[in-house]
Amino acid sequence: MSQPILRRTFAEALGSCLLLATVVGSGIMGAKLSGGNVAVALLGNTIPTGAILVVLILTLGAVSGAHMNPLVSLAACLRKEMNWSELAPYALAQLCGAVLGVFAAHLMFDLPVLQVSTHVRTGSGQWIAEAVATFGLIVTILGCVTHARQAVPYAVGLYITAAYWFTASTSFANPAVTIARSFTDTFSGIAPSGIVAFILAQLAGLLMGLLAAQALGYHPQKT
Amino acid sequence: MSQPILRRTFAEALGSCLLLATVVGSGIMGAKLSGGNVAVALLGNTIPTGAILVVLILTLGAVSGAHMNPLVSLAACLRKEMNWSELAPYALAQLCGAVLGVFAAHLMFDLPVLQVSTHVRTGSGQWIAEAVATFGLIVTILGCVTHARQAVPYAVGLYITAAYWFTASTSFANPAVTIARSFTDTFSGIAPSGIVAFILAQLAGLLMGLLAAQALGYHPQKT
Amino acid sequence: MSQPILRRTFAEALGSCLLLATVVGSGIMGAKLSGGNVAVALLGNTIPTGAILVVLILTLGAVSGAHMNPLVSLAACLRKEMNWSELAPYALAQLCGAVLGVFAAHLMFDLPVLQVSTHVRTGSGQWIAEAVATFGLIVTILGCVTHARQAVPYAVGLYITAAYWFTASTSFANPAVTIARSFTDTFSGIAPSGIVAFILAQLAGLLMGLLAAQALGYHPQKT
Amino acid sequence: MSQPILRRTFAEALGSCLLLATVVGSGIMGAKLSGGNVAVALLGNTIPTGAILVVLILTLGAVSGAHMNPLVSLAACLRKEMNWSELAPYALAQLCGAVLGVFAAHLMFDLPVLQVSTHVRTGSGQWIAEAVATFGLIVTILGCVTHARQAVPYAVGLYITAAYWFTASTSFANPAVTIARSFTDTFSGIAPSGIVAFILAQLAGLLMGLLAAQALGYHPQKT
Numbered sequence: 001m002s003q004p005i006l007r008r009t010f011a012e013a014l015g016s017c018l019l020l021a022t023v024v025g026s027g028i029m030g031a032k033l034s035g036g037n038v039a040v041a042l043l044g045n046t047i048p049t050g051a052i053l054v055v056l057i058l059t060l061g062a063v064s065g066a067h068m069n070p071l072v073s074l075a076a077c078l079r080k081e082m083n084w085s086e087l088a089p090y091a092l093a094q095l096c097g098a099v100l101g102v103f104a105a106h107l108m109f110d111l112p113v114l115q116v117s118t119h120v121r122t123g124s125g126q127w128i129a130e131a132v133a134t135f136g137l138i139v140t141i142l143g144c145v146t147h148a149r150q151a152v153p154y155a156v157g158l159y160i161t162a163a164y165w166f167t168a169s170t171s172f173a174n175p176a177v178t179i180a181r182s183f184t185d186t187f188s189g190i191a192p193s194g195i196v197a198f199i200l201a202q203l204a205g206l207l208m209g210l211l212a213a214q215a216l217g218y219h220p221q222k223t
Numbered sequence: 224m225s226q227p228i229l230r231r232t233f234a235e236a237l238g239s240c241l242l243l244a245t246v247v248g249s250g251i252m253g254a255k256l257s258g259g260n261v262a263v264a265l266l267g268n269t270i271p272t273g274a275i276l277v278v279l280i281l282t283l284g285a286v287s288g289a290h291m292n293p294l295v296s297l298a299a300c301l302r303k304e305m306n307w308s309e310l311a312p313y314a315l316a317q318l319c320g321a322v323l324g325v326f327a328a329h330l331m332f333d334l335p336v337l338q339v340s341t342h343v344r345t346g347s348g349q350w351i352a353e354a355v356a357t358f359g360l361i362v363t364i365l366g367c368v369t370h371a372r373q374a375v376p377y378a379v380g381l382y383i384t385a386a387y388w389f390t391a392s393t394s395f396a397n398p399a400v401t402i403a404r405s406f407t408d409t410f411s412g413i414a415p416s417g418i419v420a421f422i423l424a425q426l427a428g429l430l431m432g433l434l435a436a437q438a439l440g441y442h443p444q445k446t
Numbered sequence: 447m448s449q450p451i452l453r454r455t456f457a458e459a460l461g462s463c464l465l466l467a468t469v470v471g472s473g474i475m476g477a478k479l480s481g482g483n484v485a486v487a488l489l490g491n492t493i494p495t496g497a498i499l500v501v502l503i504l505t506l507g508a509v510s511g512a513h514m515n516p517l518v519s520l521a522a523c524l525r526k527e528m529n530w531s532e533l534a535p536y537a538l539a540q541l542c543g544a545v546l547g548v549f550a551a552h553l554m555f556d557l558p559v560l561q562v563s564t565h566v567r568t569g570s571g572q573w574i575a576e577a578v579a580t581f582g583l584i585v586t587i588l589g590c591v592t593h594a595r596q597a598v599p600y601a602v603g604l605y606i607t608a609a610y611w612f613t614a615s616t617s618f619a620n621p622a623v624t625i626a627r628s629f630t631d632t633f634s635g636i637a638p639s640g641i642v643a644f645i646l647a648q649l650a651g652l653l654m655g656l657l658a659a660q661a662l663g664y665h666p667q668k669t
Numbered sequence: 670m671s672q673p674i675l676r677r678t679f680a681e682a683l684g685s686c687l688l689l690a691t692v693v694g695s696g697i698m699g700a701k702l703s704g705g706n707v708a709v710a711l712l713g714n715t716i717p718t719g720a721i722l723v724v725l726i727l728t729l730g731a732v733s734g735a736h737m738n739p740l741v742s743l744a745a746c747l748r749k750e751m752n753w754s755e756l757a758p759y760a761l762a763q764l765c766g767a768v769l770g771v772f773a774a775h776l777m778f779d780l781p782v783l784q785v786s787t788h789v790r791t792g793s794g795q796w797i798a799e800a801v802a803t804f805g806l807i808v809t810i811l812g813c814v815t816h817a818r819q820a821v822p823y824a825v826g827l828y829i830t831a832a833y834w835f836t837a838s839t840s841f842a843n844p845a846v847t848i849a850r851s852f853t854d855t856f857s858g859i860a861p862s863g864i865v866a867f868i869l870a871q872l873a874g875l876l877m878g879l880l881a882a883q884a885l886g887y888h889p890q891k892t
Contacts, residue, residue: 003886007884007885007886010884010885011885014808014881014885018805021801021835022831022834022835024835025834025835025836025837026831026834026835029708029711029834029835029837030708030834033706033707033708033711034706034707034708034709035705035706035707035708036258037256037257037258037260037263037706037708038256038257038258039252039253039256039257039258039260039263039264039266039267040257040263040706040708040709040712041708042252042256042267043263043266043267043270043708043712044708044711044712044834045834046270047270047712047715047716047830047831047834048830048831048832048833048834048835049831050274051719051827051828051830051831052827052828052831052835054823054824054827055809055824055827055828055831058809058812058813058816058817058820058823058824059808059809059812059813059816059817059824060812060885061816061817062812062815062816062817063812063816063885063886104797104801105835107793107794107797108794108795108797108798108801108835108836108837108838109794109837110792110793110794110837123333124330124333125330125331125332125333126331128327128330128331129331132244132327132331136241139237139282140278140281140282143281143282143283143286144281144282146285147281147282147284147285147286148281148282148284148285151281151376153820154277154281155277155278155281155282157827158274158275158277158278158380159274159275159278161270161271161274162245162249162270162271162272162274162275162278163271164271165245165248165249165252165253165267165268165270165271166244166245166247166248166249166252166271166275166328166331167248167331168248168252168331168332168333169331212237215230215233216230216233216234216237216283216286217226217230217286259481260479260480260481260483260486261479261480261481262475262476262479262480262481262483262486262487262489262490263480263486265475265479265490266486266489266490266493269493270493273497346556347553347556348553348554348555348556349554351550351553351554352554355467355550355554359464362460362505363501363504363505366504366505366506366508366509367504367505369508370504370505370507370508370509371504371505371507371508374504374599377500377504378500378501378504378505381497381498381500381501381603382497382498382501384493384494384497385468385472385493385494385495385497385498385501386494387494388468388471388472388475388476388490388491388493388494389467389468389470389471389472389475389494389498389551389554390471390554391471391475391554391555391556392554435460438453438456439453439456439457439460439506439509440449440453440509482704483702483703483704483706483709484702484703484704485698485699485702485703485704485706485709485710485712485713486703486709488698488702488713489709489712489713489716492716493716496720569779570776570779571776571777571778571779572777574773574776574777575777578690578773578777582687585683585728586724586727586728589727589728589729589732590727590728592731593727593728593730593731593732594727594728594730594731597727597822600723600727601723601724601727601728604720604721604723604724604826605720605721605724607716607717607720608691608695608716608717608718608720608721608724609717610717611691611694611695611698611699611713611714611716611717612690612691612693612694612695612698612717612721612774612777613694613777614694614698614777614778614779615777658683661676661679662676662679662680662683662729662732663672663676663732
């Protein structure tokens with residue numbers, strides 16, 4: 001990729017910021033307006049999240065790859081599509097951007113900027129869900145990068161649209177998102193005590209996804 | 224198709240597994256959260272199912288065709304687009320993957336893995352619905368393969384999105400899916416007593432679909 | 447277009463049949479499941495209708511143009527993109543297919559096949575709505591055929607998705623659909639007394655749409 | 670762009686008219702039918718608005734650029750993609766079209782044509798939201814015009830779909846839309862007292878968006 005690293009990390013931070021502003025903001029909006037019908041609130045959280053993912057990957061993909069997820073950057077390094085030296089800057093930009101996005105959502109909805117979630121998410125069902133969600137995300141990305149590159153933005157947006165509903169955890173599938181969502185005590189939050197297990201489950205899903213991609217012949221792409 | 228048969232059957236099993244995890248998982252999520260409004264639950268079941276179909280066909284289509292449906296594989300054999308010797312492995316992979324996907328949904332939602340549905344689905348309205356649903360699916364696939372190949376993933380996802388609502392049976396249109404859904408006693412289940420009639424109706428729909436495709440000039444494609 | 451007229455009229459009848467089965471079927475499903483929340487029922491009617499339009503135009507467009515609407519066929523004749531001698535067969539096929547689609551929906555939902563709507567739709571607001579809806583549909587089709595031909599299926603599906611909500615009449619915009627919907631006494635029906643005024647309003651919308659297309663430089667296309 | 674200015678301003682007026690008819694009309698429909706569940710009403714407002722934006726940009730983009738937003742036209746002038754002499758005609762056409770669209774919605778729903786909104790929208794959260802919404806819209810448009818031109822209609826429609834939910838203001842992000850929406854005392858209205866602050870916030874968002882586009886290397890495009 002020919003873009004300078006500073007521009008690329010800016011793109012990752014910006015994308016992660018808008019992604020989290022959407023996840024957290026639409027969660028607040030949905031919960032506020034749905035009159036207690038959680039399924040309606042989740043629809044109001046799902047549709048915007050899927051939509052903004054398509055937008056961000058279309059808009060930022062040509063700049064930085066629009067990973068917005070340390071596991072996707074890690075996968076790119078493992079597949080030699082990205083230099084290892086770029087992993088830390090990418091992950092840091094993603095995490096900082098994501099946390100800023102949570103703050104932005106709080107500001108927009110007139111809520112205290114600094115919050116800590118009290119929404120406990122734990123248990124084997126949730127962990128299996130995170131592994132499955134991450135597995136599916138990795139297979140989707142690697143498969144479409146190999147065989148349907150132009151469709152990657154749509155595939156990722158639609159995958160997360162589905163995964164919000166078919167996984168018991170509503171599919172975090174992203175360590176930066178997981179950490180950032182511990183900073184909001186609203187609809188989409190996760191209590192800090194649940195973070196480590198979620199990230200371990202996501203790593204397990206990544207590993208399985210890479211093995212499946214190997215078996216499916218999704219070989220690394222020159223970029 | 225140049226991919227080895229083992230890889231192709233793996234793709235079929237994987238796709239069917241994720242498809243059923245989505246159908247059953249989002250059904251559980253929708254029913255749990257919708258506060259008794261079945262239309263909202265069905266929206267929460269429909270949107271993820273349509274979305275994941277687009278994703279799976281984009282991701283796995285180049286590997287195995289992403290049939291995830293024994294009737295689609297059968298149609299490919301009848302049209303000489305696939306060897307008859309591959310039909311049984313495809314169908315077996317689809318069925319095993321589908322059942323595993325149901326188990327995965329149960330695991331994610333902390334439910335007993337092994338269940339048998341008690342949701343009776345029977346009667347002439349349901350059977351006509353299954354025939355119509357399968358008919359429409361086959362015409363859609365063969366028409367788009369012939370005239371709009373790049374749009375096949377979107378067409379199938381959108382077709383099922385519509386068919387969940389316009390058919391009284393919510394459109395199974397797939398024997399592997401039908402059998403697998405008898406293994407869940409949740410929103411999307413079907414009691415085993417209803418399976419045979421559903422599959423016969425689907426076969427009738429396949430036959431009508433093939434005749435319509437002939438009349439419409441959707442000739443077999445070399446692949 | 448090189449396809450024989452019999453095949454083309456079959457495609458028009460088939461498309462109109464599946465379109466109406468979707469409009470009426472999803473209306474029945476939505477009204478039955480939504481527990482009296484009409485907005486949820488209308489969502490369950492809108493999303494499938496928009497989806498099936500994309501599917502049908504992708505699947506049948508290369509065969510017959512997938513008009514499924516006498517006014518679209520009339521516009522094609524006025525613009526010399528279709529022979530006048532083909533208008534009557536097209537319109538007849540559309541109307542017969544549409545009525546059969548209504549019957550199919552009734553059969554699938556175990557309702558009496560033959561019904562007459564008692565849902566009165568009348569008044570200047572409704573008529574203005576029908577003119578606006580048809581105007582927008584015609585401009586959309588002619589604009590996309592001229593400048594974004596591959597996007598026509600998506601544009602039409604999304605246009606009707608919007609028009610179901612922004613017009614007070616929920617946007618019939620189609621004489622064949624209007625007549626066919628008088629044959630169902632369910633969510634999407636229209637009492638026969640309202641048909642003539644609706645069709646006149648649609649014709650007015652067509653005329654305005656053709657003038658706007660002229661002003662916008664959407665010139666007839668050779669096909 | 671080779672189209673005459675009269676045709677281009679007609680396209681801007683027409684697009685703005687249909688956009689506002691959709692925003693206001695679907696807001697009325699959603700509020701009327703949703704039985705007090707505001708989240709369902711907002712879904713019924715969001716989905717049509719996102720859909721019609723895709724349609725209008727597909728249909729009118731090749732004629733006038735389909736800005737339908739004075740800030741987008743201003744950005745085009747600042748980036749030397751449009752002549753400054755065309756800014757006033759564009760903005761005037763957009764504003765007149767938008768107001769006519771509000772009137773059309775009122776006519777269709779049998780409401781008084783002339784209304785003034787009493788829906789007060791004010792406060793720092795709302796203003797930050799408008800700045801963020803406009804910032805994201807500008808980055809999306811400039812990024813996609815640079816790197817994914819064919820996807821612009823879909824990106825804009827999906828961006829607004831997301832922004833309706835993740836911003837506390839439901840994302841006006843457009844001075845012509847803001848002014849026009851003060852002319853309706855329905856779901857989507859804004860009391861005139863709130864207009865100036867909204868537009869100032871939108872201008873701040875535009876400025877930030879242009880800076881971000883510069884940093885991301887979204888250079889002006891010859892058209």
